[in-house]
Amino acid sequence: MLGPVDYMLWLAGFLLEFYVVVSSLVRGEFKKYLTLNIYMLCAAFVTSGLFFVYHHFGFESRSYFYYYYYTDGLLYVLMYFVVIHFYQQVFAEMHVSRYIRGAAVILLLATAFFSYLVVHQTPEHLTSRFVVELEQNLNFVGVILTYLLWASLLKLHETRARLVQLVLALGVYFSATAGVYALHNLFPVLENYGLRWVPPLLGTWLPLAWAYTFTRVPEESRLLTAAFAMKAR
């Protein structure tokens, strides 16, 4: 059973996701951050759909389980394209977009194949187990990719404040989500001690951080080079 806090987080997440898309449209930057906006738009639809499924079928139903994991899996694939988009922005001057896209598709297929290998020995409920496994693996691949992206930003002395903050917010989201999944696998009992609140909070964190970045950090804003280099130490 969900309580008022769950509803509040749901609503906050939906409104923030919608806000990011609308503010991008208003500023005429929708196309520049196309994948990010598509992700936010889909996340908003998924959030409202989740609410609908919860009300019609209940929290414990199979429909809710399938809807939650399938749409979450799809959102992770979309999020993956957002990370690739950030890579393309960082390496824009090197004209290596084609190679980045190719490597990304191979990595995505490899992650899906690895997830299949993990679950194929248990044919019963193969699809539902596959989607959960794929989600966890994509999450961890997301952490690694974002970490490599962050290392590239430091190495290239990237000063675009907005890009830096968008990537860091994504890094916080991916690493915290992967950590929660791993903690859940290691100590399932933690679910009763507050761990269940972390995923919904993280679901609100990402649109909140991105909404903040788009609102407060102008596109032309630059970080001080020296200050930025200090972070590498």
Add this chain to the structure above:
Amino acid sequence: MIAALICVISIAAFLQFFVSHCRSILAASRSVELSDRVREVTGVAGSDISADDFHRLVQLVHLCPEQSDDQVDIRAVGTYYSILRALSSFCSKLIPSASAWADQERQKCSYFAAVALDRRISYSRDLLVQQTVERL
């Protein structure tokens, strides 16, 4: 075993991303020069703002009329400051270099709060001028 490895890597990455995110917010305020007005109000001389001034400065910030767009920043930096203070007291005897780094970061948080105070004072003055003009 794999879950434990993922857990350790994720938590380490999370801490690094979180610290870097807070520092990127602080970095924006470092280029701002404090006005004489705010130095006078806070009693800060030169560029020396103490790491322990943070809470005092935030209290002063809250005395000024609220500016809707800086509340999130102040909360995020406040959380970062609390973590740093805990780290500083925990490491003061065990790892003095980590404690010194945390103090340096706390000083930047205080500078950030002073910049926020400066902005709010300017905002209040603008409001006052605006109201005076409207009355005339």
